[in-house]
Amino acid sequence: MAVQQIESIEDRGRQGGRRLQAADPRFGAPMMDTLGTAPESSSDGRALTTGDSSAVAAPDAASRPSSGRLADGARKLAASAVILFVLYVNVAIIFNYPLAKFAAGFSLPMTWQIYDCFQIFGVFSSYEMLNRDVEVYGITAPTKSMPEGKIVRLDLAEYFPFGHGESQGRATVARHLYNFGPVGQYDAYQSLAKKIRARYARLHPEIPIEKIVIVQVAWRRNLEGFELMKLNENLSILFSE
């Protein structure tokens, strides 16, 4: 039913297109330039008609002065540059990455910034048997009874109010590692810890903390539930102030 409806719409569309071409010779004019320079309406300010009850205004390239045509040509050149850029970037990314192993070391020129903007292909490119979760701890100032300070587990939802996957991605600042290496990631962690500490101080002024520790917990992934096998045995410290 849905298929029939869409085909019906398309058939009507094609018929409409033919009617428009027949009724308005400018529609079929060769290489009519419409780079945003179409007139805002027909000469009398009303919609152009095509024998139907509706219309599309089309530009009249032939009647433009030569300066207008020059500007149109420049716009067309600029548009062509944009088109070539987008085509090239997509082809280059497909060639350089999914097809890299067939390219015998050859790759098309590409900067990492452009790659980073257009790389939209690698969704779920690997998987693992472990689940991972981030936990954030605060350490209070040392006291006589606790010379190393008290450890307070922070409510993650106050800092990363997202699902497990997104919180994990945000708290590990993997993007900074990917783009700027370990130093960039460390800097991002420092900045993140500073923000967590400041937010904690605003939300819980009664227990001031001095240091932030970001910890990752890993456990064997279980098909029966996300946290089913979660034990705080396999901990690794991602960052500590």
Add this chain to the structure above:
Amino acid sequence: MFSRAIQLWNKIWFEPLAPYPLAATRIAFGLYLIGYFLKYSTIVDVAFSSEGVYSPLLIGDIAPEPMIARLIYALALACTVALILGFHTRIAAIATFLLFQYHFYLNFAVTNSSYDRLNTIVLAGFCLTDAGAAWSIDAIRRGAARLVPAWHIRLLQFELAALYFGSGLWKLLNPYWHTGQMLEYTLASPWASPLGFQILALEPPDWFFTACTWAVIAFELLAGFGLYFRRTRPVVMGLGLLFHLSNAVVLLIPEFLNCVTLYPLFMSLPALTWQRLPWLGKSRTIGTQATTGSI
């Protein structure tokens, strides 16, 4: 030879086309973007303000105090609404693009997500194209819709087709995707919804996951081409909608529904005739029936 190549280039990219596919995409993508931003509506302070927790990329710690952050966030929503309505469309598109980029580099980029990249590309496309040529307040004020050069539509068509094909190729050549294990364990991953675990609780056989995995690869490899052909287009659109909805429901990744909002680019859309709009005081018509120029 050279002049024929130029002629062909001009025909492919600069022939005038009906603006409705682009207009429909502008509206659909704008609605998607509203939903995208609304996800943050209750956490603006923590996500975008100087009192929050975020990891900016390339732009430094420039988040303003909460009140200003809320205003900027509200401005992003308002500009997106203006884009949907086609009110000063070009300005709205540029403002939405800049505000999306601001929030992207402040907080979204850290997640390193493909859907954010597609959002950026589509919004950049709206800045460069005549997205308000039809079905917009701009068109009503002009009294007519207007044709758009083909590249306004076909470049975004190509980007979506490339996205599907590249993703399919990536999976086809990735050994992880050659069995059903990838899918099975992804359903038990941090991204999985309770429904994902319920599916696993049914203990489907291995071949089920393997079949689903190869179905995804086949769909992605062929979808980009299938969208260009009239006969296959409804099937691809139906399967694509199902695929992206299942990603939203089973994997809690609704953001990839932005792909679906680009489907109208491939459709020939009928006229939308608004007759006797009382607040305009007279009968006005915009739109016509015309093809997208696709096969």
